[in-house]
Amino acid sequence: MVDSSQSMQAEQLKPPITRIGVIGWLRANLFSSVFNSVLTIVTLYFLWKIVPAFVRWAFIDSSWDTTGAACRAAGGACWSIVTKNLRFIIFGFFPYESQWRPLVAMIILFILLLLSSNRRFWKKSLGYAWLLGLFGMGLLLKGGLFGLSSVESTKWSGLPLTLLLSVFGLTAAYPLGIALALGRQSRMPAIKSLCIVYIETIRGVPLISLLFMSSVMFPLFLPEGITINNILRAQVAIILFTAAYIAEVVRGGLQAIGRGQYEAAESMGLNYYQKMRLIILPQALKIVIPPTVGILISAFKDTSLVVIIGLYDLLKTTQSTLSDPRWMGFSIEAYIFIALIYFAGCFSMSSYSRRLERELYRGN
């Protein structure tokens, strides 16, 4: 009897109002102690100061399709600098009437990247798709076949150039970096010391200096009449630079693999290449996914350094727009726009890496 009446009562009682619902959540998460309460209040104060002002500047007072002079009169954010100069910022010097070509090339690239990001599609046919896609993209950019007018590579600029430098820079640097890491672990002294010298030399100089050397000093060593494309020079410098960093990350992964794995592979009679390809590298590369992606992300952002050797990547086309007196002074808006583009690139890389880690998780 006693028991049942108690249970009846327990059923009728509601939890205290301060423990559930919005108030409960607030108490538990935002005001759980004096320190947290103070932090919450200070944060709210700053949000209240910043957010309405920002919304007012960015949306309410902003101009979206006017001239620079009208922007100055309006006072808010001048997104017109982006909308009015969008085609120059994105495509740079590519001939105005042919700018659909780099656009299509970029769409092909995005589709291929999207397909490649799904491991179910990692088959031979994807390789052929890439070959076909690369040919198509090259054709669209370069022209000169099938009635497309020929476009000098010096006119490649803006977003296509940034993507070209980063996508090909990173895909070429990754295998080179793995080779260097294996070379550094090699028992052959010549290869080992060569790799060490390479890695340490490249890591010892900033990327800017490599770019400078490739664009300013390198041409002076070439024989008469031979000039190497400026974009190619920058591309090679980026590949060499990134590879050295990837090499060290991969070496970290190789060292994390227990000796037992090496010995087990050898006892199965695998030779060096089989051992690396089938046993060691798959494990090592999986371990180092987070730092590798960190390097790839920073390399992607570092491509904007080609500004200093006069290549018109996304950043430089934006800066060029900003030095036009009609648009001077609206740098915040323009930089917010390209920051969003860079963010989209970096964020998709990092979220892909997290997905890959989850998929490859084997409980160790």
Place this chain on the structure above:
Amino acid sequence: MKFLKVCVVTVVVLVLVTASLAMAGETLDAVKKRGYLIAGVNGGVFGFSMPDDKGVWKGLDVDTARAIAAAVFGDADKIKYVPLTAVQRLPALQAKEIDVLCRNTTQTLTRETANGLNFAHVNFYDGQGFLVSKKLGIKSAKELDGATVCVLPGTTTELNVADFFRANNMKWKPVVIEQTAELSKAFFAGRCDLLTSDISQLAAHRAVAPNPAEYTLLPVVISKEPLAPVVRHGDDQWYDIVNWTVMALLQAEELGINSKNVHLKLKDENPRVQRFLGVIPGLGKSLGLDDKWAYNIVKQVGNYSEIFEANVGQNTALGLPRGVNDQWYKGGLMYAAPFR
């Protein structure tokens, strides 16, 4: 910065070696064989060389390069522009990556000697000046003691200010800002008393001020900046072509020939006009060009007055007066040698 210095020194040494290898006459042949001119330009200076919103190059330096292409090919569009940074520009010329440098480059003694370059006729006389708010009530540059000065780093501009203040025994505080657009923002936000740059650039800065009438140029020019197209040592024929192309722009203005009336001027009785336009043949041939070279320049690009007004003149955002860049007979410095 130390690395840069090492780079520059190495480049200068290499430049001296390569400069001696150049041979006369080869540049024109190479340009003709290639089918287009390669011109080094700045890329970030409004009015001088900058792409417009369709990616088409515009500016005084760009038009100078187009005039050279018109003289050589009879087609001002047979040209490829290579945007270069301040550090790259001279090595690029030496490494023969470009045929001519039209990149607001100041003529100096060491650039001609140690760097092995030749400067053609000046296409713009610039000078470094100061922009100041009228509110400060400063009338002369002698009242600037203790001023904070907004300045771009790494150019002769910075050194010239230091020289100027030291020479006048005054103190100053630099506010160094890398980007041109940020520089003018800082100045108009009141972070410094003075903004210093080349006068042509100060005009652009003032044009974007919230209230342009509040700012004034001080009546002092602290440096001479004769800007001219540059070629390599060792090819005199090519130097002549570039040099006389600039002078042809000036001469056309002096003779009253412009892109609108040049076809009528072919029938002009004046022997100076006839020689200039190639009606009386000889001048073009002696340069190694077609006798209609000057006609093509004026027809396709215009005379100096036309390109000045179109790019930096009163009706542009820069709004520069002709000033020292006017013709000699109007009190300016522009003077073409006789075409005969």
